[in-house]
Structure formats: structure tokens, C-alpha cells
Amino acid sequence: MTQATAATLAIDGGSPVFATPVAFMKPGLLPQDVEAAHQVLKSGMLRSAKKCEELEQRFARASGARHALTCANGTCALQLAYGTLLEPGDEVLVPAWTYIATVSMVVAAGLKPVWVDALEDTMQIDVNDAAGKVTSKTRAIAATHLYGMPVDVHAVQQLAGTHNLKVVYDCAQSHLATVDGRGLGEFGDVCTYSFYATKNLGTGEGGMVTVNDDTLAYDIALLRSHGETEKYLHERVGFNYRMNDITGAIGCSRLDRLLDETNARRRAADHYDRVLNSIQGLVPPGRTKGADSAWHLYTARLDLDQFTCDRDTFTRALNAEGVPTAVHYPRSLTHQPAFKGLVTEHPPVAESLSSRVFCLPMHHELDGATIDRIGQAIAKVASAFRR
Numbered sequence: 001m002t003q004a005t006a007a008t009l010a011i012d013g014g015s016p017v018f019a020t021p022v023a024f025m026k027p028g029l030l031p032q033d034v035e036a037a038h039q040v041l042k043s044g045m046l047r048s049a050k051k052c053e054e055l056e057q058r059f060a061r062a063s064g065a066r067h068a069l070t071c072a073n074g075t076c077a078l079q080l081a082y083g084t085l086l087e088p089g090d091e092v093l094v095p096a097w098t099y100i101a102t103v104s105m106v107v108a109a110g111l112k113p114v115w116v117d118a119l120e121d122t123m124q125i126d127v128n129d130a131a132g133k134v135t136s137k138t139r140a141i142a143a144t145h146l147y148g149m150p151v152d153v154h155a156v157q158q159l160a161g162t163h164n165l166k167v168v169y170d171c172a173q174s175h176l177a178t179v180d181g182r183g184l185g186e187f188g189d190v191c192t193y194s195f196y197a198t199k200n201l202g203t204g205e206g207g208m209v210t211v212n213d214d215t216l217a218y219d220i221a222l223l224r225s226h227g228e229t230e231k232y233l234h235e236r237v238g239f240n241y242r243m244n245d246i247t248g249a250i251g252c253s254r255l256d257r258l259l260d261e262t263n264a265r266r267r268a269a270d271h272y273d274r275v276l277n278s279i280q281g282l283v284p285p286g287r288t289k290g291a292d293s294a295w296h297l298y299t300a301r302l303d304l305d306q307f308t309c310d311r312d313t314f315t316r317a318l319n320a321e322g323v324p325t326a327v328h329y330p331r332s333l334t335h336q337p338a339f340k341g342l343v344t345e346h347p348p349v350a351e352s353l354s355s356r357v358f359c360l361p362m363h364h365e366l367d368g369a370t371i372d373r374i375g376q377a378i379a380k381v382a383s384a385f386r387r
Ligand SMILES: Cc1ncc(COP(=O)(O)O)c(C=O)c1O
Pocket: 073, 074, 075, 076, 098, 099, 101, 102, 144, 170, 172, 173, 193, 194, 195, 196, 205, 206, 207
């Protein structure tokens, strides 16, 4: 049981729980990653080549997909998915509670986003809400496995089966997450990944698309590289969304230890759950049945009725105790100016989460003793602001 203390908050001049702040994440490279990149640099073969191919083959196996295609980042991975599966004007069911790219690429592809709310407990897309928003023009559902936690893929696939919808899963935060022990690549039409520097598999910039259909894989490969079927023969208009081999080599090197690091995140999340459950007013993230999260982020919720402060005051006090936090996200997507004119409603759970969530430090080196002390800091702040 975490003990609440009546000590003066660090933000008010008291001593912080951590004299040196805890690391929020550990995005750094190890010497072997640097060496892998160095080998490519020395070879002079900088374009997409053997290392990208190796990453594709290994990532496909690791995520349970038949094909994996490297690309420049997670945003263009989404653009490749929407661009091959859908036609301008199609309606796409999208989460109101996710990172902007999941939906901005829907808009960039000339598709119409239809906003779907989040579930309070897991904060993932609410498939019942999605079902109520299907129209004769709905052609797809895009779902993000947010924070690393898989959405209810069985419910999504059932909805898609009933209405003949394409399914795109945004897996930017969920490398190696599973459902019923199966890789996420087994579900849906296309899965997209980001290897942005802070992601569980971070290469700086980078991305991946996984698919199981051979024709779709071919179409995505074409769209990724100028629609080129043979040298200087372009069958369709495409892009240059290729990855380079320096990035591919860093990806391969980091993939060697990704499962161990993910399992360490899972142990940390279990420990956090125990700690948070012992502090009144703090709510740990719910878990989707059968899912094993990648725990990219550990996102707690505050029961604001129990406190005299708002979320930002709470986290500022926690930061002063040496516990860094982040807010993913400070506004739901329907409140983003970029989507003005495309919003007919503000799904209420998504809107309300934006004022209650905060992310705690999460990485593979976080040990139980540190999480216990983070718990002490949270309990100290909670008791100072308790109603
Ligand atoms: C859920 C989600 N989708 C898409 C992206 C976009 O990926 P990238 O930054 O590699 O373009 C991100 C990255 O932050 C993300 O978190």
C-alpha cells in the first residue's frame, strides 16, 4: 500500500521525492546500433537495400504478417494504406482519440472522417459507437492501438465483416503487441507502424506497412516508389516514401532486443497498476480482453471530482517531485483547428479524457523500486490536493 504523506510539496518549497528526476523514456541507441549504422555508411550502399529487406522479413515474422514494407515514416505508411484501399469521397470511421496522423491522412487522401468516441476504460475506439455511425457511404474503419494497447480487434473485424469495410490498424505505438497470443499483423487489411525516435522501435524517422494480401502488397510497393514497375516505367502516380539502409540497419539492430524490452515494459505496467490501484482518485489504464499491450505509454486518469486541482496543476506538482509526465493528448481531434469544417460533433468520452489523462515514465529500464517511489510522489501530490 502506498503511503500518502503530509509533507510539503516540492512545488511549494518542500524536498522532492526524487532529487534527480526519473527518465520519462530511454530512446537512446546502444553501441551495436551505432556500429550497424556505421557498417552501412562504410559500405556506401545508402539507399533502400539489404538492411531494409532484412528488417521487412524479420518484422513480418515478428508481427504475424505475410508481407512487411519499410517506408519513410508512420504518416506515409498511413497514406499508403488509405491510398491503396480507398477512393476519394469514401467515408472512414476514425477515432476522435488518437494522434492526428491517423485522421489527417484520411483527409489528405480526400476521404471523409466520421468521428468515433473512445471507451472510458481502455481509451480505445468504441466499436459500438462506430457501428451506430455506419452509412451507405462507409467504406473503412481506421483504429489506433493507442498507447500500445490493442483495440477490441474481434469487434472491429465483426463490424467490418457485417458492412464490408476495409480495416486499417494504426500500430505506430504497438510494436509486438498481441491479441490472444497472435501478432497484430494477422488482423485487418493493413497495419501501419512508426519508427519515430521515441517509439518502442525507434530509428529516428521510419515506418512500416504490413499486409497479408499479395496484390495489396504489390500496390503499396508501387505507390511507395513512383508507381514504377520497371526502370523509368511508371504505371501509376506514386511517391518516394522509401526507407534508407542506415535506418534499416538501426531498425534490425534494435529489433534484436525489442521483445525483451517490451516484456520489461509489461512488468513495469503491472507494477504501476498495483501502485495506482492503492491511491484513491488515480485510475490505471484498462486492458482489452485477450490483449497484451506494448506499453508504449502508461496513461493514468485522474478522477477530478476527488481533487481540488485540475490535471495540469496536479502534473506540475508531480514534475516538481522529480516525476516527469506527458499528456497524450491535450485535446481530442475534433477540437483540432486542422479539422475545422469536418466536425459535426465532439464525442464526449474523447473530449473528457483530454482533461484527465497523463502519462507516467515508461521504459524498459524502469524497476519496481523506482515505480514504488513514483507512487509515493503521486500519493504525496494526491493527498495535498484531495477534497
Ligand atoms: C498513433 C500514431 N499514428 C501515426 C503516427 C505518425 O508516425 P510518424 O511520426 O512516424 O510519421 C504516430 C507518431 O507519433 C502515432 O503515434
